[in-house]
Amino acid sequence: MEKRALGGALLLLALCAGQAFSAEKRWVVSEGTTLKKEQSVSAANLADLPVGAELTLVEGEGRWLKVQTVDGKDGWVYxxxxxxxxxxxxxxAGDGLLGASMQKSQINTAKADSARSVRGLSPEAAAYAKQHGTPEALKKELDKILARKVSNNEVKAFLKEGKIGEYAQ
Structure with missing residues (x-):
C-alpha cells in the first residue's frame, strides 16, 4: 500500500514539474508595444517589442501580463x-492600423468587421449606389474617408483621451 501511495505522489510531482516547464507563450500583435517596468502605461519602458516577438508568460491575470522576452528581460505588457x-x-494585408498585425488578441476583436471597414464598398453596395443615383460628390467624399490612414500615434492619443484599453483606470 505504501509503494502505491509513494508511486502516486511521484507521478503527481512529475506532472506538476512538467507543467512548470511547459510555460505558456504569447506573441506581440500590436505595433508600438513596449515592455513596462510595472503594470501601468506610465511605467518606465524596458524595451520596444516588435510585432511577432515571442514572450513567455510569467503571471497571467488581469489586464497586464508579466512576461519574459527571449533575451531574458522581465516586465509587463498590456x-x-x-x-x-x-x-x-x-x-x-497592409502595414496600417488594421494590417497584418491585426490578430486574435487577448481582448477579442471582431476581425471580420475590422477588415470590412478598410475594404471599402462591396461590389453589391457599389452597384446599389450606382443604380440608385448616389451623387458623385458623395462617392468622392466616401472615397476620401476610406483612403484615410490612421497613424499609431493618433490611435494612442485616441485611446489615452478616451481612457480605453491600457489607458483605462
Missing amino acids: AGRVSDTQPVAEVG
Missing part, C-alpha cells in the same frame, strides 16, 4: 497587445 497564437501575415 494583455490586449498580445495573443496566444503566433501572428502570420495575411495575403493582401
Whole structure:
C-alpha cells in the first residue's frame, strides 16, 4: 500500500514539474508595444517589442501580463497587445492600423468587421449606389474617408483621451 501511495505522489510531482516547464507563450500583435517596468502605461519602458516577438508568460491575470522576452528581460505588457497564437501575415494585408498585425488578441476583436471597414464598398453596395443615383460628390467624399490612414500615434492619443484599453483606470 505504501509503494502505491509513494508511486502516486511521484507521478503527481512529475506532472506538476512538467507543467512548470511547459510555460505558456504569447506573441506581440500590436505595433508600438513596449515592455513596462510595472503594470501601468506610465511605467518606465524596458524595451520596444516588435510585432511577432515571442514572450513567455510569467503571471497571467488581469489586464497586464508579466512576461519574459527571449533575451531574458522581465516586465509587463498590456494583455490586449498580445495573443496566444503566433501572428502570420495575411495575403493582401497592409502595414496600417488594421494590417497584418491585426490578430486574435487577448481582448477579442471582431476581425471580420475590422477588415470590412478598410475594404471599402462591396461590389453589391457599389452597384446599389450606382443604380440608385448616389451623387458623385458623395462617392468622392466616401472615397476620401476610406483612403484615410490612421497613424499609431493618433490611435494612442485616441485611446489615452478616451481612457480605453491600457489607458483605462
